[in-house]
Amino acid sequence: MAQPAGPPNFLTASLNRAVAWARTRSMWPASFGLACCAIEMMATGAAHNDLSRFGMEVFRASPRQADLMIVAGRVSQKMAPVLRQVYDQMAEPKWVISMGACASTGGMFNNYALVQGVDQVVPVDVYVPGCPPGPQSLMHGILTLQEQIKAAARSGR
Amino acid sequence: MTRVETVAASMEGAVVADSLGQTVVRVPRESLVTAVTAARDAGFTMFIDLCAVDYLTRDPRFEVVVGLLSLDPPERIRLLVGVPGDDASVPSITGVFAGADFYEREAFDLFGIDFAGHPDLTRILLPDDWQGHPLRKDTPVGSVPVQFKEANRAT
Amino acid sequence: MSLTDYLPIAIMFGIAVGFSAVSLVLSRLLTPNNPTPEKLEPYECGIVPLQDPVQRFPVKFYLVAMLFVIFDIEIVFLFAWAVRFHDLGWYGIGAVSVFTLLLAETLVYVWKRGALDWNLARRRRRLVVERELEEAA
């Protein structure tokens, strides 16, 4: 966003906050389901504990229309460049949630095949613990990300 | 004489054994294709599994294990083929069972066993530029050392 | 028919243009804009494309586009009739039905020629053939 010059006065600060409010209220996740966490991500999106309360129930397949990438599952060495390519093709502003232990740190598979933590490939904003994290913990991660965005807007980043 | 004995009898050098209740036929490497064809004609028509094992210090170092299944009287057979470590090559059975294609590519990818006669023997699970064959016993697990202890103190 | 009768149309037009103008300007102002080389590349499910996609699309796609245009324009002409169909009475219905019949005739021609059939069955699995014979018998 064109960064208004000078300290955040009333006009530009409230614009920042308004834009941040608009962005957090309907972040569309890019469906990057890899392994077991993808099943829990789909369960979060389904009717029982649905994501549409946060305006996020529509999982955009193509990165062009998505502004949040939930890396749900273990990232193998063969998949890392693909993950990086999809991340690069997402439009700004974009955020990344690393869902589950395998995405965040390689989890229980400390071996040749997995990237030990997806932050070696893409910048991650929120790490959701769990293996797989339940729908409630994923939603908690999403709410934390929304707080993060609003806090960043308040501080005029 | 059960079907397994007829299958074994039709190949010289085949030895039938019993491993915890399951019939196992050890087959010399050269007559693997004839053994699989004989098994299929004897009724083991469904190809179930092909995998490799690395015994590291045993004389034929590698072992290719072919699992077949017959449906009407439900019965399983397991063919074991010893493969020496230096020239790890086995005749491919994709001619007999088309389903062995991916299994042989996986055995090649993770163990480095060459399957002579396979239509396109390339890596299947790892990217092409991967050095080495990870499931061999002399390859380390490849784990990143986890620095719990040496993590820098909060200065 | 003084000019004021056209006022509502002008307001409608103004709102339409205004809405699109505002949304375009706002998005131009607020959205960050840095086109990186990766973003300009075609999206191939995450795989980096080596050669750019084939430009020559098969003719079937073009054919379907033409068929759509024909039948879409037909509906536009029906609008003119639909607004005043009370006053036009039977004469109107006659004219429109001739018009529609002509177009229906083109649909039948196109159907018979097989332009709508996308999948020239080159491979009919034995199970499918057996099932159809079963159902026929």
Next chain:
Amino acid sequence: MSNPPDVVTGDLEALPSTQHAPAETSVPPASSRRTVHDLWMSGTEAPSDMGRFTDEGAQEMLADDSGTVLAGQMGTLVVDDYERRVEPSGDEIQIINMGPQHPATHGVLRLQIELDGETIRRVKPIIGYLHTGMEKTAEALSFMQGPTNVTRMDYLSPLHNELCFSLATERLLGIEVPERADAIRVMMTELNRVASHLLWSATTGLDIGALSMMIYGWRERELVLAFFEKTTGLRMNHNYIRPGGVAADLPDGWEEDVDGIISGVLTGLADYESLLLDNPVFLERTKGVGVLAPEEIHAYGITGPLARASGIGYDVRTAFPYSGIEQYDFEVPVFSGGDVYDRFLVRFEEIRQSLRIVKQARDTMPRGDYRTEDRKVTPPPRARIDQSMEALIHHFKIFTEGFKVPAGETYQAVESARGELGMYLVSNGDAKPWRLHVRGPSFAHVQALPAMLTDSLIADMIAALASADPVMGDVDR
């Protein structure tokens, strides 16, 4: 009944115990099309030359493939039933990627498709995007920790993986599991089959266009997952079925939960069947689509609902019964159409049959211990540790080094939701398995995709691919 070591696998005790020294990651050097992403810490701006390409040039489909490779990609390797071979006109050929990140590939499967207009001429599946090296990790974990690793392979039916690993280990150990453990295992795995089929019908309904299936398909599955969470502690990846029995006994009041699941799933199933099975659009999309011939099923080793929809009634539960499943009576649904419609029918009927088994297991659940008495395998109850020194020694030994499994090799198969899930387990007398190979049913199904998908429209291909129910954890391991 010891097997003669020299014939079967040679002298296994002589093999060195596998103490892998933790070594640096052997990061493969970069090559032409692939630069390995270096360590890049989050928060900082990404270095510009991040990994860009992925080097599977050799695995990709070539424009001029020929011979058996072409026949394999066109799916005519086993049964060639092309009525009219139409040579494609040169200019219209497109090879596109239905790649790893695609909503309709049910995971990170990559299909390279040669398109002749809208019709698919040939398909090449490329897998490996979820390869987690689980078989290598299994060699570094003890038998006690095995189920945690194995349960993450086929993440739609984790309990089947654990059951297969536990049965294989118990056969090598030569121990028997008490009746109650067997009955709990059968009931839990059948509930897992119900949950997996419900998820499959939801995602396949979504692929075919019945969006309400995706929204409501999960409703009944949550019932089953709630029971799993109550019993095993986790919704997925339970590590509940372990060598020697199950981890914990059933919670109090589990009978009412199971009754609730049975009635809930049956009413839900009735809704889905009325929604789908007579819907003309659904019939148009699924009849005669993605057909598999019996010869292909034999050649590719396809088992499970796919085989039973093409007339081959092979079910591991009836052919090679395990865990006392032969005492429950249930039918194996077999249809002969071989297309997506019959796969729906098979899976819906299997949900009913599994619920019948669950009902019988619930009514005749035997009393007794849920773990074997053999203290060498199962840890002693927590209270006993404070009282007896021997219990403390057993507890310590099991949880530090794990129990030693006598040398030998065995193949154990279980009927998972996707087909025959087999495990070839070799032990050299150590506390860690020497080799564990998992024969995933989806691996065979992915290999048979060209036979199902070629010469159909892209929309039909999506339906056929979804009906094969490939789970990539099962394929790539």
